[in-house]
Amino acid sequence: GENVEQHPSTLSVQEGDSAVIKCTYSDSASNYFPWYKQELGKGPQLIIDIRSNVGEKKDQRIAVTLNKTAKHFSLHITETQPEDSAVYFCAASPSSGSARQLTFGSGTQLTVLP
C-alpha cells in the first residue's frame, strides 16, 4: 500500500520568513495530493491540493509543487504570519474521490514566531 513520509515533524520560523514542508510517497498510482491545516482545537481543513497533471499550484501565500518522477511534493508558505501556526498534514491518493484511499503523513507542527 501507499506510504507517505512527511518532514520535518516540527518547524519554527520567524514571522515574514518562508516555511517549506516536504512529503514523499511510494505508490506511483497516486495522483491526488491534498494538504490539510489543523489549527488548535479544530479539525483538519483542506487548504490546497494538486493533481498529477500539474507541477505547481499557487493560492496567495501558499503553493504546492509536485515531482512525480521523484515521488515527492512540497508545501511552501511565504510571508508567514502567526495565524499560519498549526499542524499541517500532507496526503496522497490514487483518486480525488476516494477518501478511504487517502494516506496521510504524520504531520508538521509549524510555529510562526512574532
Add this chain to the structure above:
Amino acid sequence: EAGVTQFPSHSVIEKGQTVTLRCDPISGHDNLYWYRRVMGKEIKFLLHFVKESKQDESGMPNNRFLAERTGGTYSTLKVQPAELEDSGVYFCASRGYSGTRNTGELFFGEGSRLTVL
C-alpha cells in the same frame, strides 16, 4: 451552516471500560468517514459509510470497535472494552455525493480525544 460536530471533545476512561463517540455530519452529506490519529503519527482511515451502509470498514483495528449510522444521519463509534492502545484522536469527516462519483471537499470535525488509562 453547521460543520461536522463531534462529541465528546475529550474522554478519559479506564482500560476495560466502554466509550461511545458521536459524529453529526454536515446536513445532506451521504458520505461519513471515521479516522484516528495516534499521538504524533499519521491520520489513519477506519471506515466509510454511505448513508446508513458501511461501504468500507477495512481500517477498523479489531472487533472491539463498532460503528453505526442508523437512519443515515449521525454516526456512533463504540469501543468496548477499551485498551491502552486505543488512545488517540478520533476524527469524523463528511462529504457530499454528486452523480456517480464522490466529489467535493472532505470536511473534518474537531475530533474526539480518547485517553485510556
